[in-house]
Amino acid sequence: MNEDLQNLISRVCDHQATESELAQLAQRLRSDVSARDEYLRYVDLHAALCDEALPTFESDIVDYRTDPHRTDLHRGVLAQTGSHNHSETRAALGWIATAAAILIAVGFGFLALRRPAVEMPNRNSVTVAAVPAIATMLLSDDCRWQGGGFSEGQRLNPGRVGLDQGTAVLRFDGGAELVLVGPATIDLQTSTSVLVHLGDVVVRATDGAEGFVVLTPTSEVIDLGTEFAVKVRRSGATEVHVMDGEVSYRGINAAQELTEILHAGQGVMIDPQGRPTAVPMNSPRFQDFVNRVNPGSRADLLIAYEGFNYSPGVLPLTESTVGKGWAGPWRKRSDQERTIPSTDDSPDDLEIVHGQMNVTWPVPGGRLGMLKLPGDNVYYVRPLKRTIDLDHDGVTFFCLMVRETQRRMDSDQPKERLRLTFRSSRDYRTQAISFGHGPGYRPTVQTGDGVAHTSPILLPAEQTTLWIGKIVSRKQGEDEIYFRVYGESDVLDYAEPATWHVVTRGVNLDAHLDLVLLSSVGKTARLIDELRIGPTWRSVAPILESKE
Amino acid sequence: MTIETNKIDSHEEFMRRFLECQRGLLRYVMCFVPNAHDARDIVQNTAVALWKKHDQYDAAEPFMPWACRFALNETRMFMRTDQRWKHFLDDETMNVLASRRRELANELDERRIHLRECVRKLPPHQRSIVDNYYFGDHSIEQLAESTQRSVQAIYKALQRIRSSLMQCVQRRQDAALGAER
Numbered sequence: 001m002n003e004d005l006q007n008l009i010s011r012v013c014d015h016q017a018t019e020s021e022l023a024q025l026a027q028r029l030r031s032d033v034s035a036r037d038e039y040l041r042y043v044d045l046h047a048a049l050c051d052e053a054l055p056t057f058e059s060d061i062v063d064y065r066t067d068p069h070r071t072d073l074h075r076g077v078l079a080q081t082g083s084h085n086h087s088e089t090r091a092a093l094g095w096i097a098t099a100a101a102i103l104i105a106v107g108f109g110f111l112a113l114r115r116p117a118v119e120m121p122n123r124n125s126v127t128v129a130a131v132p133a134i135a136t137m138l139l140s141d142d143c144r145w146q147g148g149g150f151s152e153g154q155r156l157n158p159g160r161v162g163l164d165q166g167t168a169v170l171r172f173d174g175g176a177e178l179v180l181v182g183p184a185t186i187d188l189q190t191s192t193s194v195l196v197h198l199g200d201v202v203v204r205a206t207d208g209a210e211g212f213v214v215l216t217p218t219s220e221v222i223d224l225g226t227e228f229a230v231k232v233r234r235s236g237a238t239e240v241h242v243m244d245g246e247v248s249y250r251g252i253n254a255a256q257e258l259t260e261i262l263h264a265g266q267g268v269m270i271d272p273q274g275r276p277t278a279v280p281m282n283s284p285r286f287q288d289f290v291n292r293v294n295p296g297s298r299a300d301l302l303i304a305y306e307g308f309n310y311s312p313g314v315l316p317l318t319e320s321t322v323g324k325g326w327a328g329p330w331r332k333r334s335d336q337e338r339t340i341p342s343t344d345d346s347p348d349d350l351e352i353v354h355g356q357m358n359v360t361w362p363v364p365g366g367r368l369g370m371l372k373l374p375g376d377n378v379y380y381v382r383p384l385k386r387t388i389d390l391d392h393d394g395v396t397f398f399c400l401m402v403r404e405t406q407r408r409m410d411s412d413q414p415k416e417r418l419r420l421t422f423r424s425s426r427d428y429r430t431q432a433i434s435f436g437h438g439p440g441y442r443p444t445v446q447t448g449d450g451v452a453h454t455s456p457i458l459l460p461a462e463q464t465t466l467w468i469g470k471i472v473s474r475k476q477g478e479d480e481i482y483f484r485v486y487g488e489s490d491v492l493d494y495a496e497p498a499t500w501h502v503v504t505r506g507v508n509l510d511a512h513l514d515l516v517l518l519s520s521v522g523k524t525a526r527l528i529d530e531l532r533i534g535p536t537w538r539s540v541a542p543i544l545e546s547k548e
Numbered sequence: 549m550t551i552e553t554n555k556i557d558s559h560e561e562f563m564r565r566f567l568e569c570q571r572g573l574l575r576y577v578m579c580f581v582p583n584a585h586d587a588r589d590i591v592q593n594t595a596v597a598l599w600k601k602h603d604q605y606d607a608a609e610p611f612m613p614w615a616c617r618f619a620l621n622e623t624r625m626f627m628r629t630d631q632r633w634k635h636f637l638d639d640e641t642m643n644v645l646a647s648r649r650r651e652l653a654n655e656l657d658e659r660r661i662h663l664r665e666c667v668r669k670l671p672p673h674q675r676s677i678v679d680n681y682y683f684g685d686h687s688i689e690q691l692a693e694s695t696q697r698s699v700q701a702i703y704k705a706l707q708r709i710r711s712s713l714m715q716c717v718q719r720r721q722d723a724a725l726g727a728e729r
Contacts, residue, residue: 006714010707013582014688015632022636030641040579040649041659045713047578047587048660049667049682051571451683456592 002038009039013046133157133480134191138495138537139169141293143182152536153395153496155472155480158188163199167293171498175209176223178202179289189215196238202229204286206245219270221249226264229283241267241283251276295494297362299532301539303386303396304516306531308352308369315350317380325533327383333517337381337428346378356527357403357464360488361542363530370401370529373520380518381423384533388422390431390473391510396533397496398435399540400467403527407441407461415439416522419446420467420531424511431511435469435483436519443501445469445483448509453481455501460487464527468541470496479507496537562602565611566595572612573619579649580623580642581633590626594619620646658724659717666716674709681706 008025011017017025028035133155140152146162156170163182170178174192184199193213194201205212205223212223217236221228226245232238240249242262250259251274260276262268267281299305304325320329332346351372388396400420408414419436434446437459444454459465465485472480483502486492516533520526532540573594577587597618598605605614620642627633637645649656667678680686680694688706692699 003711006711007707009582010710011703013710014703014706015583016703019635022632026636026638026641029637029645036645036648037652040645040652041656042710042714043579043582044575044656044659045663045717046582046710047575047584048663049678050578050584050587051574 002035005035005038006042009042013043133173135170135172135188136496137168138171138177139290139293139295140166141168141295142166143168146185151395152538153397153470153472155395156188158190161186161188167289169290169293169495171495172209172212174212175207175498176203176205176212177209177286178204179286181289196230196232198232198234200229200231200283202283202286202289203227215252216270218252218272218274219249220252221247223247224261227286228262231283236272238270239267239279240270241281243281243283243285249276290494295538295543297541297543298534298536298538301536302532302534304384304531304533306382308350308371308529310350310352310369312352312354312369315352317348317350320350320382325385327385327514330380330382333379333381337423344379345376346380347374350380353527357401357529358488359401359464361466361486361492362544363401363542370403370527373518373526373528375523375525376520377522378518378520382516382518383425384514384516388471388473388513388533390471390479390513391475392473393475394473395535396471396473397535397537397540398467398469398533399530399542400435400528400532401464401530402467403464403529404459404462404524405526406524408522408524414522416441416524417519418521418526419517419519420469421446421517421519422471422513423515423517424513425515427511428515431509431513433471433481433509433513435467443483443485445481445502445504447481447504447507451507453502453504457501459485463488466490466492466542468537470500470537473509477508478505479509480504481507492541492543494538494543496541562599562605566598566615569612569615570595573615576616576649577619577623579645580620580637581627586626586630586633590619590622593622593626597622616646655721659721662717662720662724663713665720666713669716670709670712674705674712677702677705678709 005028008017008021008028011021012025025039029039135156137150137152137154137156140150143149143166144164146164147160150156150161150168161180162185163180165182167182168180170180170188172178172188172191172194174190176192178194179202180186181200181202184201185197186199186201187195187197189195192209192211193215195215197217201214203212203214203223204227206225206227210223210225214221214223214230216230216232216238219238219240221230221240224246226247227243228245228247229241229243230238231241240247240262242264244264246261246263248259248261249268249270251270253274260268265281267279267283269277269279271277302324304323306323306326309322310320317330317332330350332348333344338344351374352369353372354368354370356372357370388394398420402418408416417436417438419434421432421434421436424431430448432446432448434444436444436446438444438452438454440454441459441461442455442457443459444452446452465487467483467485469484470480470482472482481502481504482496482500484497484500516531518528530542534540570591574584574587574591577590577594578584581587581590594615598615601618605611624639624642627636667675670678677691677695680691681688686694688699688702691697691702695702697705
């Protein structure tokens with residue numbers, strides 16, 4: 001190998017080459033065949049290493065509604081009816097950016113299915129769960145489950161779900177949402193299909209979730225962009241009621257060409273022998289069930305809370321003892337905890353201010369005490385009473401309100417960084433999950449020893465943002481981490497969103513995270529408030545209290 | 549009813565095809581602009597360009613070559629406007645490199661597999677630099693500070709590491725070829 005040539009290429013790769021060196025390399029590539037080969041091999045090696053660092057994870061809005069497992073049958077039905085699934089709610093001005101963002105984001109699911117070009121060894125070992133989750137439990141109200149229970153936010157694998165009483169709402173990864181009313185027994189089959197053995201379900205499958213299939217002992221019902229109810233009796237008799245749009249249905253043993261279309265306002269009963277009879281449409285809508293549950297905030301479930309509820313002024317770190325779920329006050333990093341930078345000039349006091357955030361979400365006392373981080377490199381740690389155990393099956397959410405006082409425009413990549421990191425006191429350096437943004441002001445999740453999962457979308461500038469993260473830990477199999485940043489005009493729903501800005505893949509951690517690290521790097525001051533850590537979306541998200 | 553079987557029937561299908569090849573696109577772009585940061589910008593621009601023209605894509609054709617044409621075009625546009633890269637490669641050299649890269653495609657695929665093992669075998673201090681520089685979010689300056697070394701020393705170290713990886717990959721590839729023979 002030609003050492004001079006490699007040195008030259010190396011300098012180009014690292015952005016170190018001078019104009020003259022670039023010209024020198026260009027000349028060699030023009031005239032020297034072997035130099036071209038060596039250049040291509042060298043640059044491909046460099047690119048493969050870079051490729052591992054970001055692009056797979058350079059996601060953004062991951063849309064659950066995209067489903068790699070959708071069957072040809074369902075595609076065929078969609079094609080024949082001319083159904084297309086472009087979201088009509090997408091803002092027209094942002095369509096290109098959004099589309100591109102989604103383009104790059106949705107790839108997670110698909111990229112996870114293929115062998116990576118280079119599987120880097122020193123990353124968190126990639127473990128593909130034998131049975132991947134296909135749905136998420138969004139809401140569970142007064143539920144008595146058969147066997148083990150399901151909690152809100154829990155990811156659900158294919159298999160039996162039995163509900164003796166209560167109401168639950170599930171979202172399949174294909175995008176369809178399903179209300180389950182007990183007593184009911186269903187089998188989650190794929191991210192786009194369910195088998196209902198018994199009970200009442202209401203399906204809402206629109207905006208990309210078309211093609212969702214409900215099987216019953218006597219029939220197959222395929223959504224064509226709609227909202228419909230399926231009721232299965234113990235005899236196997238099935239009723240289908242269409243509230244909106246249309247569905248196709250046929251007897252379970254009937255030939256494909258006997259498929260019938262049912263329109264909004266129509267109902268049909270299919271007897272155990274598969275014979276259909278028209279019946280009056282008679283079912284509450286999906287939203288009616290949600291309204292009946294009246295889901296509100298569950299702040300009572302919080303594991304930890306920090307609202308910086310102090311009087312304005314300077315607060316010594318040792319006196320920052322207020323809050324819930326903490327094993328001690330905020331402190332600076334210990335010598336052993338300092339990595340980069342190795343020195344720590346964080347102030348010994350917290351600056352508490354009032355009324356400096358525009359709070360558009362229902363946060364009690366949200367404009368009162370808040371932490372002002374100076375425009376400098378600041379690192380504060382606070383120990384949790386209850387650990388987040390990544391070696392157990394569980395779900396943890398957090399939220400944090402952040403106000404960016406100034407968006408630096410003096411460089412493409414100003415060294416501005418804000419992160420909320422969950423770390424382990426036992427293994428501080430390598431077992432961590434970090435949420436925040438780096439120099440590009442793009443939402444980032446960083447895991448383990450520095451693997452970054454970055455969204456290409458820009459955070460809203462110079463406004464209050466609400467960060468919400470979700471950690472799905474597994475005893476066996478991949479952990480899943482989700483991150484979304486809400487701007488002041490964004491409204492929070494009763495349940496977690498279908499789309500996140502960052503979704504990780506290939507993460508497998510087993511630490512017991514017992515430290516929260518706030519790190520703010522750069523020249524601009526930031527305001528921080530309402531750090532909430534809890535087991536469900538409703539425990540941390542600032543949504544209204546229950547209306548009743 | 550007319551069904552346009554050669555068109556992608558939904559944007560999601562299009563997304564899937566794009567995303568399946570986005571990592572390959574990054575590596576493709578980096579053979580003209582070997583800086584990861586700039587290359588990622590170009591891939592982003594390519595995503596937008598592809599999306600705008602996705603209705604022109606014939607689903608019966610492989611997606612990657614079609615996307616590469618867009619990526620090459622976006623790379624050219626980027627290089628024309630970027631002060632640093634505008635004098636690097638002319639169109640003819642880019643075409644020659646693209647063509648040669650296609651010829652080397654299988655070899656490069658194999659080399660990436662060998663690279664996995666070679667990274668694993670790096671001595672700890674080199675491995676740490678690779679982890680922090682490539683897989684972490686650390687700049688050369690941060691690495692220099694954390695390791696108490698000069699910036700130039702880190703650059704040199706990276707150069708040595710890549711050189712060492714090149715040799716390791718070549719050895720493994722030669723051995724594999726020998727085994728096949």
